[in-house]
Amino acid sequence: MKLLRVENLKTYFHISEGIVKAVDDVSFSLDDGQCLGLVGESGCGKTTTALSINRLLPPEGIIEGGEIYLESVKLTVLSDVEIRKHRWKDVSMVFQGAMNAMNPVMKIGEQIAEAVVWHQQVTHQQAWNRAKELFELVELEPGRIGGYPHEFSGGMKQRAMIAMALACDPKLVIGDEPTTALDVMVQAQILNLLDRLRKTLKMGLIIITHDLSILGETCDRIAVMYAGKIVEIGSTEDVYDRHMHPYTHRLLMGFPNIHRPKLMPEPIPGSPPDLIRPPSGCRFHPRCDYAQEICQEQEPGMTTAGNGHSYACHFGGAFNG
Ligand SMILES: Nc1ncnc2c1ncn2[C@@H]1O[C@H](COP(=O)(O)OP(=O)(O)O)[C@@H](O)[C@H]1O
Ligand SMILES: [Mg+2]
Numbered sequence: 001m002k003l004l005r006v007e008n009l010k011t012y013f014h015i016s017e018g019i020v021k022a023v024d025d026v027s028f029s030l031d032d033g034q035c036l037g038l039v040g041e042s043g044c045g046k047t048t049t050a051l052s053i054n055r056l057l058p059p060e061g062i063i064e065g066g067e068i069y070l071e072s073v074k075l076t077v078l079s080d081v082e083i084r085k086h087r088w089k090d091v092s093m094v095f096q097g098a099m100n101a102m103n104p105v106m107k108i109g110e111q112i113a114e115a116v117v118w119h120q121q122v123t124h125q126q127a128w129n130r131a132k133e134l135f136e137l138v139e140l141e142p143g144r145i146g147g148y149p150h151e152f153s154g155g156m157k158q159r160a161m162i163a164m165a166l167a168c169d170p171k172l173v174i175g176d177e178p179t180t181a182l183d184v185m186v187q188a189q190i191l192n193l194l195d196r197l198r199k200t201l202k203m204g205l206i207i208i209t210h211d212l213s214i215l216g217e218t219c220d221r222i223a224v225m226y227a228g229k230i231v232e233i234g235s236t237e238d239v240y241d242r243h244m245h246p247y248t249h250r251l252l253m254g255f256p257n258i259h260r261p262k263l264m265p266e267p268i269p270g271s272p273p274d275l276i277r278p279p280s281g282c283r284f285h286p287r288c289d290y291a292q293e294i295c296q297e298q299e300p301g302m303t304t305a306g307n308g309h310s311y312a313c314h315f316g317g318a319f320n321g
Helices: 046-054 080-084 108-119 124-137 154-165 184-201 236-241 246-253 293-297
Strands: 002-015 018-031 035-039 061-070 091-094 172-176 204-209 221-226 229-235 303-306 309-311
Touching: 002 046, 002 204, 018 046, 018 061, 018 204, 018 221, 018 229, 035 046, 035 184, 046 061, 046 091, 046 172, 046 204, 091 154, 108 124, 108 154, 124 154, 154 172, 154 184, 172 184, 184 204, 221 236, 221 246, 229 236, 229 246
Parallel strands: 035 204, 035 221, 091 172, 172 204
Antiparallel strands: 002 018, 002 061, 221 229, 229 309, 303 309
């Protein structure tokens, strides 16, 4: 059974400068208990995709097309009141940067208990007990539950944020850059924790990151996003070892990789485009080493490479020479 289906999603921001096509015809799905990595440079529409699923877009952000289904529930047609029954209980999110926005004068345990009270009708004592349970679930030392944010390391604060996301036993958790700003060792610990929680709690997991190199151990599938579109999607193995899109290729070259110890990371020159006026044809063409005339003129459709692996490029695999 599919846990989540995103079909031809279009989410645009209407601002005074124009219409920002932040998510422009994005489709992907997630099976029960699966982990999907959503990867791309900053500004490619990852957070907007996650906020669309949670229906937590700011007023200028509008879902203009497509559908999002959680199991059989069509999230895209629910009213603001109806969506609240699903938010946190069915889908929850660890927000980008939220661990640095904790209330500095409130005990961590109280903040977790508060998250429980917000979403469930329980007494303060029940909420506190649940907070203790969640604290242990994310492998924080029980004795630290009365501590304040400044007494917690980055990794510990991120564990507390994950505990809050788990408050109502969601079916799907979306972690938006959950390991960014943590050092490499702690990153690995947080990813391991998310992976363990996904398996023990049998939930679906989406990990959003700009760093394609961190997803190998945790994700079943990876979707690569560029300029509001998914440009490649497939099993983690296919995306790492048999990727076909030049953008995926460049993303992999952009990070140090234990499998390529002698190569220095090579960042991609330039930056993702302004999504008010995205480039014609393939949106990656101005930065692509293999672009030809057709890439400027014609948007590439998805080519299927088998085993659920597909990519949007006129010259897929060109970097293989
Ligand atoms: N509230 C907003 N108003 C206008 N543009 C926005 C808003 N939020 C995001 N954007 C734009 O949408 C695009 C995608 O942003 P985002 O989804 O945050 O990307 P990512 O998470 O991949 O870094 C970017 O061009 C960003 O500037
Ligand atoms: Mg983001």
